[in-house]
Amino acid sequence: MIIRIFITDSGGTIMTESEIRKLLERQRTFFSTGKTLPVSFRLRQLEKLKRSIQKNEPLLRHALKKDLGKSNMESYMCEIGLTLSELSWMQRHVRSLAKNRTVPTPLSQFAAHSYRSPIPYGTVLIMSPWNYPLLLTLEPLIDAIAAGNTVILKPSAYAPASLAMIKEIIETTFPADYISVIEGGRTENQALLRQKFDKIFFTGSKAVGKEVLRHAAENLTPVTLELGGKSPCIVDSTAKIPLAARRIVFGKFLNCGQTCVAPDYILCHHSVRQKLVAAIRHEIQIQFGESPLLNPDYGKIINAKHFQRLSELLDPEKIVCGGNTDAATLRIEPTVMADVTWEDAVMEEELFGPLLPILTYDTLEEVIRTVESHPHPLALYFFSEDKTAQKKLLRSCRFGGGCINDTVIHLATSSMPFGGIGESGMGSYHGKTGFESFSHFRSIVDKKTWMDLPIRYQKYTQKKEKLLRLFLQ
Structure with missing residues (x-):
């Protein structure tokens, strides 16, 4: 997917790197309070976002028409409607997705309860392109909210009317300490990529994707890249x-x-x-x-x-x-x-x-x-x-x-x-996979205390080794 990022002409305020750093710290502080962790909180935020999108649908259609000449039908079919569909799906399933998942416990670890426990990454950066400015900004945002993260959004300045509407929706729906929109171009992108995020989600060209990956590597930040190619x-x-x-x-x-x-x-x-x-x-x-x-x-x-x-x-x-x-x-x-x-x-x-x-x-x-x-x-x-x-x-x-x-x-x-795969991207999203893309899954073994198998402890004997081989087949 081709994307180039330049200074916005939407009239918005451009943040300095120092201001970006302070915003990121405020979001980290908000995340550390634990307010985003309850599923009930996440559901309330998704509902607020849905109401705001529905309320602003005429203005969103107008913005998409101005930026890309999209008809009302195409705007709803390919942007507004798909965004609302992802949002509704997540509202129906987030309680289930956020639950711990029991997995089988090996006989050698008896007695114990083993499970996978999802937690949000923390503060994430979502960088989106101009061609589907609403869909490709808000869909990953929906998944990030459902997973319990705080989010900084960086839409493309190439679609200024859509950017202005996205900013309006976010700023009137969420506090900046929780979800924020940053305007600007290459300078702001570089400033963002120099920060330490807990996750970066990027949609755009292969060339810019490589740059995102290089910066992320400096902080060992996990990245999802949605790129493109000749399909x-x-x-x-x-x-x-x-x-x-x-x-x-x-x-x-x-x-x-x-x-x-x-x-x-x-x-x-x-x-x-x-x-x-x-x-x-x-x-x-x-x-x-x-x-x-x-x-x-x-x-x-x-x-x-x-x-x-x-x-x-x-x-x-x-x-x-x-x-x-x-x-x-x-x-x-x-x-x-x-x-x-x-x-x-x-x-x-x-x-x-x-x-x-x-x-x-x-x-x-x-x-x-x-x-x-x-x-x-x-x-x-x-x-x-x-x-x-x-x-x-x-x-x-x-x-x-x-x-x-x-x-x-x-x-x-x-x-x-x-x-995508290879040059067309790494990682994926939508629905369950989108929730997982913005979550880390901890592997937890809850070992019981009412018994303790002695096989793993020294002194080692032939009998213990024989039992171990039996358990680990």
């Missing part, structure tokens, strides 16, 4: 092409392609290439109209810098659909490029925009070699009616998550973890 979409000869095209167009051009799990490119079996291109062109017309640049429900590129970067990747000789741009509104049509090779500029980096390159292949083995020879992607999608091929691909390729015969929807559930 492939594979279409084989058995795929239902019209349906595949509909679902690919939805997942690719959602938020103008500025989605970390959007299909970055298509690997299409050569036998269905022409049919797929025609079907995708047809679906773009159906979903976005004859003139997508005039569609009020079609979003925009986040800023002029990214608009220019994407515009330079357009190759007129390979465009088979779209390609028109409007610099005044920062809009680029849903664009399909065919006859693309790995040597083309469009294949050099994660696109993060409404450009869809199509490459072809001959065999599934070729697909597997291609996917495995590149950095492990955050997502992979496979359109196929061949169950054997589905199993082979899933068995052979490493990627964060994905779908069979659909795109992007795997992240829209609190029942499954979401995260």
Whole structure:
């Protein structure tokens, strides 16, 4: 997922490093009181956050429209609604998640009760990107609150209207000693990363993720990294092409392609290439109209810098659909490029925009070699009616998550973890996994005092060794 962080233009007050350090100390003091530990407290905070989001929904929609051109439907479907869904899931399950979990006790430790006991890390830092500014800030916040932490949020300054709304919601809902929002850009990010947090959660690019990890290593701070990469979409000869095209167009051009799990490119079996291109062109017309640049429900590129970067990747000789741009509104049509090779500029980096390159292949083995020879992607999608091929691909390729015969929807559930692997990230969150991501699990053995097996104590004898071997088989 591409992210760059600069000074905010939202008019907010920028904190100095000294002020950041003092805020962090205040949060540590608040955490040390134990107020965040009772589940009843966590539930009250989640409910307060839910009411604030619901109350401010019209303003949140307006902010998302201003920053990214998102329609009301898309804002609710992909940001507000998903955030509320995670929040409601956590409210239903946090009591269970926070309980101690009994585990079997080995016979050699008889008599004892063994269990796993979750505790919050403490004070955590959540750094979020601009492409889904509400969802990718508040979802990890929900998990951190449920786990009992205090939190400092650092949203991206690239989405200033959304940042202002997030700040308003947090500051009117929670005391700063508990949850705070810090504005600013690179200077503030560096200042934050120089502090000693108990956990860092970062969503953004691989380059910035490396920087986060380097700073975290100085304090041995645990880190969750949600990154990105070039996520492939594979279409084989058995795929239902019209349906595949509909679902690919939805997942690719959602938020103008500025989605970390959007299909970055298509690997299409050569036998269905022409049919797929025609079907995708047809679906773009159906979903976005004859003139997508005039569609009020079609979003925009986040800023002029990214608009220019994407515009330079357009190759007129390979465009088979779209390609028109409007610099005044920062809009680029849903664009399909065919006859693309790995040597083309469009294949050099994660696109993060409404450009869809199509490459072809001959065999599934070729697909597997291609996917495995590149950095492990955050997502992979496979359109196929061949169950054997589905199993082979899933068995052979490493990627964060994905779908069979659909795109992007795997992240829209609190029942499954979401995260990357290798270059696309480390760790995951959502639902139970999100609670665990912001918790440390202590292993506790409660040894009983009404008896004490003598086997472990010296003097050691052959009889004791024989019993020990029996116990430890």
